[in-house]
Amino acid sequence: MWHLLVHPVFGRLFAAQVVALTGTGLLTVALGLLAYDLAGQAAGSVLGTAYAIKMVAYVGLSPVAGALVAHLPRKPVLIGADLIRGGVALSLPFITDIWQIYLAIFVLQTASAIFTPTFQATIPDVLPDEDDYTNALSLSRLAYDLENLISPALAGLLLLFISYHGLFGGTVLGFIGSALLIGATTLPRRPPGKTRPFRDRLTRGMVIYLATPRLRGLLALTLTAAAAGAFVIVNTVVVVRTRLGGSEGDVALALAAFGLGSMLAALALPRLLHRTGDRPVMMGGALLLTGLMGAQAFVTPNWSMLLFLWALTGLGYGTTLTPQGRLLRRSAHSADRPAVFTAQFALSHSCWLLTYPLAGQAMTLFGAQATLGILALLGGVGVIAAWRLWPLGDPVIVPHAHPDLPRDHPHLQSGQKQHAHALIIDDEHHHWPTNG
Template sequence: MVPYNALFGGTVVGFMCSAALVVSVSLPIATRTERQGGIYDRTTRGLRIYLATPRLRGLLALNLAVAAAGAMVIVNTVVIVQGLLSRPQTDVALALGLFGCGSMIAALTLPRLLDRLSDRAVMIPAAALLGGVLLSVAAMSRGGIIGWPLLLETWLVLGIAYSAVQTPTGRLLRRSATPEDRPAVFAAQFALSHAAWLVTYPLAGWLGASLGMPATLAILGGLTLAGVAAAALLWPASDPDVIEHAHADLDVRHPHLHGGRRHAHAYVIDDLHHRWPARAG
């Protein structure tokens, strides 16, 4: 029986490094505005904006991918280290600490990388790396056992890839909503990402107990890659901020139009833009 305090202590040590990521995150500031519509409209606004925006639908699929890979680490590290490898509790902390350090390496490297590459060009390949690593380790496991050096190397790489998917998320959400709608969109991301964890946490535990670690790695790796494939389809490769579009429903004298029904500007879903332009994905 694996002691609970090993899981708790190891998780705390591993994610003390990851928690430092929040230092560089700017939280959205709500702007007081008078909204039309009833309570249903106000409470579902963030979710509706989220699901109407192609890049955020892709992010939803990436939420599933990172949750599948992350659940493997968080749920099964203590089982692998103490249950299968019979190593001490301190090694649980070491393995989780390497995952956290990998996350920090990515977080410190990404700002310069994102100056040259788009969010999509970083997030989708990083998520694909998560799935590929899980499947590779499943294939390399011998007799149902993952070797200690292999586990440490794997958890470090998973930490790097995990953070590379997660770190640009805030920037992606900010560019997908007006300032007054950002709190609602961030709340939608919180809810949807945690829904993915709600599925993958028990799945990782059940698979590990029922099928063993190689099969668990393979199934969660396959689920991760399925999320990556969905994200690649839902999030168009061409994803400009400024999109030319027309407003057939507005009077030409409306202040938003500046005298013409067709115009271009940074496009987000809001009270005047209810659907994503078809030609923009």
């Protein structure tokens, strides 16, 4: 895994990701403090609305943004998105009204909805070997988990010397650093593809995604992971401070246990996936998450048990979600990968758009155990749906027929309308065969 850090292209892209994530982590802390300055005790409501705007931008705008930049060179797209994000962060210290926070978050997250899928779809072209790509996914997962651990600590250290407005400067430096690293990297060109009208570019990723059984299964498993993850992210502070009487430091420690479990999954997955494949590993992670939520609906954990349960939840969460890039890579031609990654970006965040408010509102109305029971049922729906939608074995070579193509079509071999090959939804394959 670690040898990829010296890869001439991936190494710089990974460094850009780490730098940008660090800036984003500082932004999260500073934004909370800014909201408290402007809204006082209503800061939670302000942040909740801001994060809802973030999810709406991700779900509603990422397909549109992806279609608009689909034929543009990758490097200018990535650099431009970083510069927009840096410009928004630069404006945040000058905000004086709550509506300005909402507008800034909308613009920033729209730029992120362009940057993230484009960045993710570039990595498979940089690392065509599947084992290298799997290791890259694990490194990316580690980067996200380390950001969750390190950025709050770094913010706390910086706040000893500067006001929270200075943290926005760190965010600006993170995005500019990311843009500079990408600018200094030679990226593979977008693979040649058919010129398509805007409407086709807008819907192509969703069409490919929803027509591919393994990706429909991935969406169902994402729902399970979002159910468990939403409870941890939204309600850890309530569980630790109110139910267990813990301190603010204990809240951070519980979240760190969740992050540690996810990191352990990332470290173990490359070898595990090589031995067993994606479906058993991801289904196992989702079953673990559902079982943990269901068990906690009947058991009230003490402090040490909570840390253990949060670490196991992080393990199941990382096991379920980290391999998703492998499925997306396998399910689209190079020219269509940005559209498919964008579809995953939008659809996965639609799951979070459901589970975030569900976890928060149910906790307020019914308490922790009832909330975990509700989320366990939702997670179970995801597991059952994935089991039915994602075929056991998930064969790469799929027999199928082309009754609609003439015998002299270039796709047909020796004029045979029935053949078998690695199947991907594209212009010659509009549907997944169900009967060979």
